[in-house]
Amino acid sequence: MLYFSKLRILFIALFSVLFILIASSNLFKFDDNFFDKKINLGLDLQGGSYLLLEIDNEPVIEQKLQNLTTTIRNYFKEKNIKINNIKIDNQNIFFNVKDNDKQSVLDVFQDENSDLNPYYPRFKSHQLEIEDTGLNFKVNFSRQGLIKLKTSSQDQAIEIVRRRVDEVGTNEPNILKRGNNRILVELPGLDDPMRIKSLLGKTANLTFRFVTNDENDRFGVEKLKFENGLEEATVSKRIIISGENLLDAQPKMDTQANQTIVSFTLDRVGAKRFGKATSTGIGKQLAIVLDGKIISAPVVRDTIASGSGQISGGFTFQTATDLALLLRSGALPAPLEIIEERTVGPDLGQDSINAGMIALAIGFMLVIIFMFVKYKIFGLITNVTLIVNLFILLGVLTLFEATLTLPGIAGIILTVGMAVDANVLIFERIKEELKDETNNILAFDGGYTKSRTAILDANITTLLAAIILFFMGSGPVKGFAVTLGVGIFTTLFSVYFIARLFTSIYVSRNKNKEKLI
């Protein structure tokens, strides 16, 4: 126990110095090429916004089912099977067929190579489930089918969210999937998330449709409100062009009319359709509909074949910029709802850092003074160990580029308080050994061996708590679990290597001292 080889001492010294250097790289600027790792500050310390978005998949499911009814009807029409009374109710498609067609319909739905009802061999499941009662069928999404649908709408949504956030240009946003219907957006340094929230809250589904008075329009009609909420117009359901046809959209100042507009460019297909519609529809009103509301409904005066146009609607420069941004980034597959928001202003973050650091300094001082008063030379050894321990802890956090949060700082302070435990257990044991042991070296050995199980038990229990916290906790609390858990390992290292090295040096120099502790 007492003996340390030169090599081992060298290793301990190098290791400690290395981590002290790594830890101090957070304070001093090293050459970035050489070492560029840093402890990240959590949103609660650097300020910023945390938004948890949930995708409302209901409309997507409705839409898919709607499309499916058409697909099913056409698919069986080709096979000369007539599908009757097809309708959607409560996310189920119902229809019935003639007696002799029943088996063929079932066969199609249960065929593993069916185009109509894709089969996922990995999950041993079809996309759709079919149930029959007599000649009536009920079709809905299978569990796997729903999961596929949700993940695909999540994939699309996260892409659009990323584009929108990037366009606003905040620094280093963090956009992650959560489950299969949520998206987490972390925006460091953003203290007013109002604009981003309103941008993310819009589906941005843009369509150009003719205003019509013909209630018997072939495609159906719907009454839509204008953006201002006052007027209403009857609009055909036939979509001339939609947001997907847009190549670009930019806010512009229309100097003639002295108003802000959004100018847009269409892709080839869009341009063709727009040209055709504007040539046949001269004199008609073309409604520009965004998320079910009419922005404006200008009268078509000329054929527009150039594939570009403009939207005016009493915009301010800001609203025009935002609309252009939304149009450029594309429509969300489904509406998003912000189900959790946590925003911390940068000055509160700084205050928290300051308070945390002051608490750390004071806590540290108190512990160090207490230990020195109580244990003198062994207190000094403990204190040196504590300081090195703190650096190693910070070094490890730096190496892993861990995120430091306010509870994380609390975890470090707590580690300082609890780290003396192992040393105290050892020193107390040495003291006891000295009661019936006159040989200091044997007492020292006994102290280390006999305290080992207690130290291990004590640290494992704390570690178990930290592990659970890490997996169950969220955000700031996770930061606490990290510092607490890493702190246990660094404490054990510093107690068994650094403190023991110093203690062994002290004991071997005072082999025959009467009162060792």
Add this chain to the structure above:
Amino acid sequence: MIAFNKYYNHFNLLSSVLIVVSLLLLIFKGLNFGIDFKGGTLIELRASDSKINVSSLRDRFNQMDLGDVSVKKFGNDTDFLVKFENKDNKKNIIEEIKANLDKSFGNNYDFRRVENVGPKVSAELLKSGIIAISLSLALMLFYIWIRFEWQFSLGAILALFHDVIVTLGVFSLFSLEINLSIIAAVLTIVGYSMNDTVVIFDRVRENLRKYSDIKIFELTNISINETLSRTIITSATTLLALLAIYFFGGEILKGFSLAMILGVVFGTYSSIYIANTVLVRLRVSQKTVLREDDKK
């Protein structure tokens, strides 16, 4: 040597009373859940105008039809904490509030922190908090069960339940807010309490092997005394660190550090007066550990 064992019965009675009272409080008064677990909106606001105070803020917020609004000072005279349920989960509630406050206070105030937790999320957070605490208790139980004889496990677990229940009882009694960081504190208390108990138990077991003629009643007392310096020093340094957080770590960490302080105090007490008395009452003897040793 201090005769801790003289008071085993007294303190067992006291702890039983504390647990019963805490349970009654938890059942009938309940816990004051913060928005993390109840859902709702929280705004931390800093004012730069002395016209802005608790009553003027309360007036303003009450006019906004937000349901039950609570306005409190937060730390110092210029900081306030406003909480409300946001029952309808209105989308642009923060913007509306800002516009409304601007009318009466101009821009002499600043939102330092805004938290908005929807009902779905808060229900999930509560669930995962309960799971986390139960899981940690179960894990501790498992750990102590493989490390010690069952009598010891029972003692440690009773001490653990005592600490968690009484700490939550204090939070209920004073209507202190339960939020995510309190769950973290409770989990750490679980770890700490276990740690403290295990160190004494380790010694009890060692002494049981060593002495065959000392009754467990005496033996626990010897073990408590032998580990007493360590118990005092570790809880003292931990408390010093926690007090530093409580007084200097800012308002946000107050609840967390308070829960931890209570936990350390109860944890230290229960290691001595609950965990050990269980061993005494179950008449643990040298045979108990030797039998177990034979099996191994």
